[in-house]
Amino acid sequence: MTRKFSFFVALNIILMCTGCKKDAPNVVNNAPSGPLWTQTNGPFGGTISCFALSNDTLFAGTPSGGLYMSADGGGSWKILDSGLTNRYIQAITFYNGLFIVGTADGLFASTNRGKFWIPVSGNLPTRAIRAIATGDSGIFLGTDVGVFRTTVLNGSWKEIDSGMTNLFVNVLKQKDNILYAGTRSGIFRSTDIGKFWTKIDTGITSKSINAIEFIGTTMIAATYGGGVFVSTNNGANWTAANSGITNNYVLTVHASGTDLYAATYGAGIFISSDNGASWNSINSGITTKYAKSFISVGSTVLAGTYSDGIFKSTNKGVSWSQSSKGLYFNHVSSIALVAGNLFAGTDVGVHRSSADGNNWEQVLSTGFTEIAVRSIAAKGNLLLAGTVEGMYVSSDNGASWNQSNTGLTSKQINAMAVNETNIFIGTYGGGVFTSNDNGATWTQMNSGLTNMNVSSLLLNGNTILAGTKGGGIFRSTDAGANWVLSSSGILNLNITSIVSNGTKYFVGTEGGGIFLSSDGITWTQQYSDVSSLYVYSMLASGTSVYAGTNKGVFTTSDGGTTWSSLNSGLTNVSVHSLTVSGRTLFAGTNLAGIWKAPL
Numbered sequence: 001m002t003r004k005f006s007f008f009v010a011l012n013i014i015l016m017c018t019g020c021k022k023d024a025p026n027v028v029n030n031a032p033s034g035p036l037w038t039q040t041n042g043p044f045g046g047t048i049s050c051f052a053l054s055n056d057t058l059f060a061g062t063p064s065g066g067l068y069m070s071a072d073g074g075g076s077w078k079i080l081d082s083g084l085t086n087r088y089i090q091a092i093t094f095y096n097g098l099f100i101v102g103t104a105d106g107l108f109a110s111t112n113r114g115k116f117w118i119p120v121s122g123n124l125p126t127r128a129i130r131a132i133a134t135g136d137s138g139i140f141l142g143t144d145v146g147v148f149r150t151t152v153l154n155g156s157w158k159e160i161d162s163g164m165t166n167l168f169v170n171v172l173k174q175k176d177n178i179l180y181a182g183t184r185s186g187i188f189r190s191t192d193i194g195k196f197w198t199k200i201d202t203g204i205t206s207k208s209i210n211a212i213e214f215i216g217t218t219m220i221a222a223t224y225g226g227g228v229f230v231s232t233n234n235g236a237n238w239t240a241a242n243s244g245i246t247n248n249y250v251l252t253v254h255a256s257g258t259d260l261y262a263a264t265y266g267a268g269i270f271i272s273s274d275n276g277a278s279w280n281s282i283n284s285g286i287t288t289k290y291a292k293s294f295i296s297v298g299s300t301v302l303a304g305t306y307s308d309g310i311f312k313s314t315n316k317g318v319s320w321s322q323s324s325k326g327l328y329f330n331h332v333s334s335i336a337l338v339a340g341n342l343f344a345g346t347d348v349g350v351h352r353s354s355a356d357g358n359n360w361e362q363v364l365s366t367g368f369t370e371i372a373v374r375s376i377a378a379k380g381n382l383l384l385a386g387t388v389e390g391m392y393v394s395s396d397n398g399a400s401w402n403q404s405n406t407g408l409t410s411k412q413i414n415a416m417a418v419n420e421t422n423i424f425i426g427t428y429g430g431g432v433f434t435s436n437d438n439g440a441t442w443t444q445m446n447s448g449l450t451n452m453n454v455s456s457l458l459l460n461g462n463t464i465l466a467g468t469k470g471g472g473i474f475r476s477t478d479a480g481a482n483w484v485l486s487s488s489g490i491l492n493l494n495i496t497s498i499v500s501n502g503t504k505y506f507v508g509t510e511g512g513g514i515f516l517s518s519d520g521i522t523w524t525q526q527y528s529d530v531s532s533l534y535v536y537s538m539l540a541s542g543t544s545v546y547a548g549t550n551k552g553v554f555t556t557s558d559g560g561t562t563w564s565s566l567n568s569g570l571t572n573v574s575v576h577s578l579t580v581s582g583r584t585l586f587a588g589t590n591l592a593g594i595w596k597a598p599l
Contacts, residue, residue: 036568037587037595039328042360043344043351044593046329048304051295052092054099058297059114060304061089065329065591067101067114074302074312077326083117084108091132095139098153102129102141109153122155124148133172133179137193140179142169147181149194160194173212180235182209187221189235203238204229211252215260218275222250228262230276244279245270254294256301259316263291269303271317282317287362288348307348308362332588335579338378339397342581344588345373350385352398355581357596363398377416379423382438386413386425393439407442408433410452417457417464424464424480426454432466434480445480458498458505465505465520467495473507475520489523490515497538501545504559508535508547516560526560539578541599546585548575553587570595 050061058070059080066081067089081087086105093100099110106121107129121127124143131142138151146161147169161167164181171182179190186201187209201207206226213220219231221238227248229238242248247267254261260272268283269291283289286305293304302323303311309324334345342353343363349371350363375386383394385401390411392401405411410430417424423435424445431446432454446452451471458465464476465486472487473495487493492512499506505517506526513533515523534550544557552567553575567573572592579586580599587595 036566037570037597039571039592040353040357040360040586040594040596041325042328042353042593043330043332043346043362044322044324044327044360045307045309045346045348045362046324046327047306048293048310049090050092050293051302051304052094053295053297054094054113056297057113058295058302059092060310060327061092061101062327062329063088063090063104065327067092068327069114070326073297073300074310074323075325077310077324079328080114081117082115083110085119086127090128090130093132093134095134100132100134100139100153102132104128107141120153120155122157124157125159131169131172133174135174135177137177140172140174140194142172142181144168147172147179147194160190161197162195163190163197163199164188165199170208170210171212173214175214178234180212182212182221184208187212187235200235201238202236203231203240205240206248210250213253213255213260215255215258215275220253220255220260220276222253222262224249224251224265228253228276228279241272241276242279243277244272244281246281251292252294254296254301256294256296257299261294261301261303261317263294263303265290265306269317282313283320284318285320285322286311287322328593329591330593331590332577332594333372333374334376335577335586335588335594336376336378337579337581338376338383339381341397342579342586343376343383343398344577344594345376345385345387347372349373350376350398357581357584357586357594360594374412374414375416375425377418377423379418379438384416384418384423384439386416388412391425391439391442404439405442406440407435407444409444414455415457415467417459419459422479424457424459426457426466428453428469432457432480432483445476446483447481448483449474450485455495456498458500460500460505460520463520465498467498467507469494469510473498473520473523486521487523488521489517489525491525496535497547499538499540499545501540501543501559506538506540506545506547506560508538508549510534514538514547514560526563536574536576537578539580541580541585546578548578548587550574553578553585566597569597 052059060068066087068077069080086103088104091102106127108117126145128144133140141148146167148157166183166185168184173180181188186207188197190197206223208224211222221229227242230241231238247264249265262270268289270279288308290306311320312323330346344351351360353360371387377384385392390405410427412428415426431452433442451468453469456467466474472493474483475486492509494510497508507515514526516526517523537548539546547554552573572589574590575587577588
């Protein structure tokens with residue numbers, strides 16, 4: 001019989017106001033009173049770590065973007081994490097009317113289906129909740145230091161892992177009042193509510209267990225490196241079951257009706273209709289080979305992937321379609337207007353939109369889908385994408401791409417600058433490279449450059465400025481052949497962005513605000529009242545300069561004498577990229593997609 005669950009919450013609300021500080025004279029907070037920014041439809045995607053289903057409502061947990069819900073079978077999603085202090089969701093479950101999630105920083109419970117959350121970790125010696133199992137005997141948690149149990153969710157937990165020789169628990173499963181724990185060194189079973197555990201992995205050659213599943217009387221284990229193993233005697237003995245699976249790094253297995261689905265790290269999704277005896281690849285329509293999680297809603301199967309969001313199949317995996325609308329948790333590191341289209345560089349490749357930016361689609365092409373893109377630029381009819389794996393070039397508006405790394409000794413490209421004859425790139429670890437043949441070959445240009453971690457570049461006539469991570473600003477007046485340090489007056493040497501507006505140069509720093517120079521040699525701090533400001537990106541447009549920061553967007557139209565916040569309607573103030581299309585300003589954020597505002 002299910003026990004009645006007790007849940008006690010004490011809530012004290014204290015409203016305080018102390019020492020309201022006035023803005024410095026050169027800072028003007030004059031954003032319009034009505035909504036200014038609106039969120040565009042994308043880019044969508046991200047990593048899905050877990051799913052749950054309750055009363056036809058789907059829930060998806062992510063490792064960076066928090067918790068999402070869908071009331072239309074995955075057709076659209078919305079964020080649902082009010083009160084969650086950690087957005088790294090690792091497990092979701094429901095128990096006696098409570099909605100429970102395990103995060104990297106504790107356990108949370110909700111009595112109103114996620115509208116508000118209460119922390120319930122209590123006396124747990126760790127906050128890393130990796131797995132949750134529930135049943136008549138209470139709630140069981142798998143953590144990085146063992147298994148814990150409670151029958152009353154009041155913060156009091158009891159450790160129950162006697163007999164377990166490895167306490168790093170990846171998965172917990174309960175079936176017929178028997179508990180199973182998958183750890184980094186095998187599977188353990190308990191028949192007495194966790195009082196004592198016995199190891200049951202004879203025949204499993206790879207002991208790192210990622211998932212445990214049941215289909216009929218067959219028990220299935222997914223391992224990292226050994227593939228899939230099956231047992232027909234409740235775990236006493238196991239045999240490998242990998243016929244047809246081309247990648248043995250299996251992250252999860254899922255039973256749906258009489259079918260088994262396996263998600264791999266590098267080869268996509270496989271299906272078995274004979275309890276794992278044979279497998280077939282089923283990846284038509286999926287843009288990544290890195291799957292992570294599953295859930296079934298009737299005959300529909302949803303697959304969560306690394307970085308590319310959610311895909312849905314209604315025909316047992318014969319074909320898949322994207323089902324990620326509303327999943328705004330990609331990092332948008334760059335935006336550029338190229339040949340009438342907007343392109344956004346994200347952690348999962350390039351996304352494209354018409355010039356209005358209303359709707360975004362991933363640019364899918366052979367060999368270039370999910371690479372993290374750090375910078376985008378155009379040279380003539382060429383679209384250039386600087387990634388963590390080198391340079392990619394497209395001559396057909398992103399329809400197809402070619403890798404172009406000849407001569408590059410460092411392939412993590414952080415910045416690009418282009419003129420009529422040359423392309424300059426700033427890399428992490430390799431300094432500056434240049435190409436005069438549209439990226440076909442590259443030449444290193446580092447004479448005098450003492451810091452090889454180049455984060456930003458600016459071309460202004462014959463002058464090139466290179467911002468570095470930890471080394472300040474370097475200046476070249478001979479197309480990059482020679483560099484000299486030009487950081488006098490800059491108090492923070494972690495440079496993130498450089499722009500010029502007329503005869504003035506503006507530099508954004510990582511925690512030191514904005515600096516101004518009229519010659520690119522000596523600098524003065526412009527935003528002294530917010531000395532800890534993280535400036536992720538800067539943009540010069542017309543007479544205005546815009547700064548994307550950890551506190552939103554700021555702008556100046558008088559050469560830096562005064563600055564105004566431009567954040568009305570912007571609910572995510574971590575702005576990492578900026579561009580202008582016509583009379584519209586676009587802002588790429590961390591975990592909230594792309595926003596736009598009229599100018």
